[in-house]
Amino acid sequence: MINRKYERIVFAFFMALFMSFIMSFIITFINLGFVDIFLSSWIRAWLIAFTCAFPIIVVVAPIVHKIVHKLIAKI
Template sequence: MKINKKYERITFAFLMALCMSAIISFFMVLVNTGFQLELLGTWLATWGMAFFIAFPAACVLPKQIGKIMRKISFIENK
C-alpha cells in the first residue's frame, strides 16, 4: 500500500506517536506496577490515553520546535 505524498507528514506523525506512546506507556506501567496479571489491560488503557495526547503533539510540535531551532542554531553563510 502506498501513501499519497500529501499525507506523508500526518502518517509519519501518526505512526511515530503510536510507537512512542506504546513503548513509553508500557515501561511506565511496568515500572509503577511491576509484573502483574492486569499488566496488559492496564497498559492498553494507559496507551489509549497516551496516544490521545501524543498524536496531536506530534502534529503540532515539529513546526514549533523547528522555529526554535532556527532561532538558536548558528548557520554560517558561505
C-alpha cells in the first residue's frame, strides 16, 4: 500500500487520469465524430490532457478544498 502522506498526490493522479480520459473522449467525439482516426486522435488528446491535468490538480485541489471548507456551514 501507499503511505498516507502521499494521499494528495495519489488523489491528483487518479482524478487527472479519469477526468482527462473522459473529457478528451467527449471533446474528440464532438470535434471529429467516430471516424477512422478517432482512437489515435483520442489517445493523443488524452495524453496531452493528462500531462496538463495532473500538475494542475496538484496545485489547485488544496485551494479548492480551502474554498469549500469556508463555504460549508459548520453544524
